[in-house]
Amino acid sequence: MAISRRSLLLGTAGASLLANGCQSSLTAAKTEAKGAFPANFPNNELLGPQVGQARLSFNENPYGPAPSAQRMIEYAGKKGAYYPLGASRKLSRMIAERHGLEPENVVISAGSAEALSATALLYGQQGPIVTPRLFFDVTVMYAQRLGLAEIQRVELTSDMNMDLAAIEKQVSAETGLVQLCNPNNPTGIMHDHQSLRRAVQRMSKITTVVIDEAYMELVDEPEKNSCIDMIKESDNIIIARTFSKIYGLAGLRIGYLLAAEETASKIRSAVMSWTSAPALAAAIGCYNDDQFLQYSKSKILMAREMTVDAITNAGFEALPSQTNFIFFKTGKHANDVQAAFKEKNILISGQYMDYSEWSRVSMGRLEDVEQFCSALPEVVASV
Ligand SMILES: Cc1ncc(COP(=O)(O)O)c(C=O)c1O
Incomplete structure (x- = not known):
């Protein structure tokens, strides 16, 4: 068999690929060389804090992200040509399993903000959204800006806590949604669990209640202080969680809501996009880390x-x-x-x-x- 100069350089397989006109790997290498590289952005102006900041x-x-998440991000990048159907189902199953729920109870979105915005749009059209005066209000403000929600803010107590008694007083059959945040942002205060549960139980008999638990993994006793179990009792309770905080995936944009199946399905239908494959893969990688x-x-x-x-x-x-x-x-x-x-x-x-x-x-x-x-x-x- 004649050995050409080309097969010496490329090996027999490489030579036969080229001989067959399959130049895609070389083309890809050339394209890559033309693209951007992290080294083009030495002061981190694209992502993360700038150097020294x-x-x-x-x-x-x-x-x-945790190493367990980073491995999966790399893997997802390589599979980036495909819509991430299986990953979405897998993550929903993992989340559901931890809480004794079904995947149908889980709504995954691009950051919890996306699903919270969808919730504000849906329920804000049914009546005013009652909230504490100070809380993470970005998503209800989004619905308000579109003319699809009115926000009724209730003063905090003198020690800067949510005033649940006053919030309850504000709630009526006309209320579209109550949105609470526990622990609250920006105060950082966690509300007493038992009184929160009782208030949510009563209010959820009248209207829909969201409890945004974005920081719940950080509190002293997360399991004891979460209201996730309450979604089994009522179709009117929605819990929001995120991978942006303790999981360290804020830039990947992934979070989720938990609610009764019908409620979750309604919110899912209003979520605007699909969560990206790297975000889903990262979350799968580190959820149980x-x-x-x-x-x-x-x-x-x-x-x-x-x-x-x-x-x-x-x-x-x-x-x-x-x-x-x-x-x-x-x-x-x-x-x-x-x-x-x-x-x-x-x-x-x-x-x-x-x-x-x-x-x-x-x-x-x-x-x-x-x-x-x-x-x-x-x-x-x-x-
Ligand atoms: C209480 C609370 N909820 C929700 C969010 C939105 O987070 P993400 O959309 O990144 O999940 C934040 C972000 O800071 C927050 O503080």
């Missing part, structure tokens, strides 16, 4: 303790947080405090509604939180 403004978990979850939680708790100490030592009030962020009162304007921190390359939140003297800081990488803590007294004094 302490990003403490979005309640992310910078220790994610207890080692990663415990590691993340331990880092967050360490950061929280350090931050509460720094805030109180500086003479400011910090609300009792069960989450990966702390709401604290400096007495200075929150937007000015935010700007002063930004000068030092530390990002925190600005003003919420008219709570102008309150700031929110997230628990990021420990070294970033340390930077925030040591800068705090000087930065606030400079405002």
Whole structure:
């Protein structure tokens, strides 16, 4: 058999592929060489905090994605040509199994925000949405902006907790939806479980109630404090969960709602898109990764303790947080405090509604939180 120069270079298989005119691998290599590479963005301007920046403004978990998720993201990337049907079914089954539910009870969406927005659109058209004055209001505001919902906000208690008694008073047969957030964002406060359950039980006899549990995995006793089991009792209770917080997948965009089958199906029909394959694969990879979850939680708790100490030592009030962020009162304007921190390359939140003297800081990488803590007294004094 004659050995050509080409088969010496490529091997026999490579030579025969070329001989057959199958040049796709070479074409792919050329296309790839023309595309973008992470090295083209050395200051991280595309994704994540810029180099040297302490990003403490979005309640992310910078220790994610877990290696278990990263493996699956790589795998999903390679299968990116295909719609991710099997992955969606698998994740629904995994989530359902943990809670003694059926996959039909699970609505997966691009971040919990997508399914929460769909819920606000659907139920907001049936009547006003009753909420605490301060909570994660992005999704109900979305429905409001489209003219499909009116929001009725109920004042917080004097200690900045949701005022459930006042919320219940506001609820009537005309109410389209009640939306609660527990623990609440931006306050970080977790409501007493038993009184929350009782109030939700009563309100769900009159209207539909959403409890957004985005941060529930971070609280002291997540199982005891969750209301997920309540969806077995009533078609009118919806629970929201996300992979953006302790799971560290915020950039992949994946979350879910849990509800009775008919309710879930109604919301699923209003969700606008499909969740991406890398997001589903990542979630499947790390959903049961207890080692990663415990590691993340331990880092967050360490950061929280350090931050509460720094805030109180500086003479400011910090609300009792069960989450990966702390709401604290400096007495200075929150937007000015935010700007002063930004000068030092530390990002925190600005003003919420008219709570102008309150700031929110997230628990990021420990070294970033340390930077925030040591800068705090000087930065606030400079405002
Ligand atoms: C309470 C709460 N719910 C929902 C979300 C939305 O998260 P995602 O759409 O990333 O799941 C957030 C994001 O910060 C949040 O704080």
